[in-house]
Amino acid sequence: MSAAxxxxxxxxxxxxxxxxxxxxxxxxxxxxxxxxxxxTAFSRDDTNEYLSSGRSIDYASKLWLTRGDLLYSNRSRxxxxxxxxxxxxxxxxxxxxxxxxxxxxxGEVEGRPGCEGNLAAALAPWGIGRDRIPIAFNIFMNVTVxxxxxxxxxxxxxxxxxxxxRLRAExxxxxxxxxxxxxxxxxxxxxPIDFRVERAPSG
Amino acid sequence: MSAAxxxxxxxxxxxxxxxxxxxxxxxxxxxxxxxxxxxTAFSRDDTNEYLSSGRSIDYASKLWLTRGDLLYSNRSRxxxxxxxxxxxxxxxxxxxxxxxxxxxxxGEVEGRPGCEGNLAAALAPWGIGRDRIPIAFNIFMNVTVxxxxxxxxxxxxxxxxxxxxRLRAExxxxxxxxxxxxxxxxxxxxxPIDFRVERAPSG
Numbered sequence: 001m002s003a004a005x006x007x008x009x010x011x012x013x014x015x016x017x018x019x020x021x022x023x024x025x026x027x028x029x030x031x032x033x034x035x036x037x038x039x040t041a042f043s044r045d046d047t048n049e050y051l052s053s054g055r056s057i058d059y060a061s062k063l064w065l066t067r068g069d070l071l072y073s074n075r076s077r078x079x080x081x082x083x084x085x086x087x088x089x090x091x092x093x094x095x096x097x098x099x100x101x102x103x104x105x106x107g108e109v110e111g112r113p114g115c116e117g118n119l120a121a122a123l124a125p126w127g128i129g130r131d132r133i134p135i136a137f138n139i140f141m142n143v144t145v146x147x148x149x150x151x152x153x154x155x156x157x158x159x160x161x162x163x164x165x166r167l168r169a170e171x172x173x174x175x176x177x178x179x180x181x182x183x184x185x186x187x188x189x190x191x192p193i194d195f196r197v198e199r200a201p202s203g
Numbered sequence: 204m205s206a207a208x209x210x211x212x213x214x215x216x217x218x219x220x221x222x223x224x225x226x227x228x229x230x231x232x233x234x235x236x237x238x239x240x241x242x243t244a245f246s247r248d249d250t251n252e253y254l255s256s257g258r259s260i261d262y263a264s265k266l267w268l269t270r271g272d273l274l275y276s277n278r279s280r281x282x283x284x285x286x287x288x289x290x291x292x293x294x295x296x297x298x299x300x301x302x303x304x305x306x307x308x309x310g311e312v313e314g315r316p317g318c319e320g321n322l323a324a325a326l327a328p329w330g331i332g333r334d335r336i337p338i339a340f341n342i343f344m345n346v347t348v349x350x351x352x353x354x355x356x357x358x359x360x361x362x363x364x365x366x367x368x369r370l371r372a373e374x375x376x377x378x379x380x381x382x383x384x385x386x387x388x389x390x391x392x393x394x395p396i397d398f399r400v401e402r403a404p405s406g
Contacts (some may be wrong), residue, residue, distance in 0.1 A: 017302075022386075039308070048334040048335075049334065052298060053257070053338070054256070054296065054297050054298030054337075055298050055304075057296055057297060057305065057355065058297045058304065059308070059333075061354060061355055061356070062352065062353045062354045062355055063296070063348060063354075063355060064352075064353035072399075074298070074306065074334060074336075075303070075334070076301065076304065091258065092267070093258050093260055094260060094261045094262055095255060095257030095258050095277070095298060096361055100278070100279030101258075101261065101262075101279065104262065105261075105262070108371055131251040131252065133277075134257075134337075135256070136339075144350065145266060145318075145348050145350050145353070146327075146350055147347065147348050147349055147350035147351075148350075150264060150265045150267035150348070151264060151265045151267035152260065152265055166273065181283035184204075189307070198372065
């Protein structure tokens with residue numbers, strides 16, 4: 001019997017990347033509550049294939065994905081299945097926070113790298129730069145939409161301490177994720193994010 | 204005095220690309236009503252800079268953009284200003300219809316190229332392939348969102364014959380647009396789309 005896989009911690013305002021094989025499960029955990037993790041993924045066989053919000057929303061016919069839903073690539077192939085979800089509310093419409101976003105929306109003179117910069121830094125070993133960071137699957141991010149006006153609002157996450165989402169990889173992937181840097185997304189708490197990779201039994 | 208610029212027609216289920224310089228205005232017209240045009244754009248100075256739905260929605264804090272709103276690139280620079288809009292309802296959340304989407308959602312055995320394929324074909328002279336077609340600005344596409352459940356629905360466009368949107372280019376662009384191939388988006392009418400380019404007065 002192998003030891004339980006270790007929980008790893010993503011420090012506040014930073015990012016990490018991991019490789020997954022088909023069948024591996026990634027558990028993303030909000031250890032303290034009210035924190036967001038922007039997640040994106042690329043096919044390891046060809047990094048021109050990436051996680052696509054627009055495809056996933058189209059195929060699910062809903063903005064908010066949860067247990068049982070699939071996350072698709074730009075090539076319409078399943079990248080992940082959501083196996084468990086104790087929070088139930090995530091965003092898939094907004095780009096990761098970025099240097100320019102902090103300057104524009106938060107009035108920072110010299111914006112911080114944000115999730116976009118942290119995802120790109122984590123993905124640099126795979127040759128993936130900032131221009132190629134798409135709309136992420138923003139785990140635990142609570143974005144509301146007014147169905148009459150289309151107005152969107154970023155509210156504090158609904159996640160409490162220990163809430164998690166479990167994703168099964170449906171192809172060989174490189175996955176990057178963050179502990180979010182945007183105050184509005186995490187109720188100005190800038191906490192860490194935990195994750196655990198559970199490897200599929202080999203052959 | 205120069206002659207009025209000609210109106211050009213995009214045949215049903217096809218696409219076109221045009222180059223715009225800063226200040227040029229592109230008028231996209233629904234000649235018969237209830238037709239959709241998926242539009243995307245890339246910076247001519249560096250085609251790694253592209254029209255970003257996620258940035259545009261984030262900066263506008265609303266899903267549905269109209270007169271006075273800006274459309275942003277992935278690098279957070281303004282690509283277009285919407286100068287006029289006689290319809291008022293467009294989508295910016297769904298990927299263009301594609302071969303795989305027709306097979307998956309419409310049950311076609313061999314899916315048609317769709318707006319994705321037609322945009323890629325139109326952009327081929329600029330070296331832009333299908334993997335790089337992002338979520339488009341889906342002009343006249345009427346997608347509703349249930350603010351309680353997040354459920355999205357594609358309804359017939361609200362555009363009538365002659366409705367149009369006028370976009371001013373804010374940087375040198377290559378713009379591609381379609382007459383949409385998806386029955387659900389155009390109420391199963393598969394009509395053409397017209398457009399007109401009004402060049403900025405030269406220096």
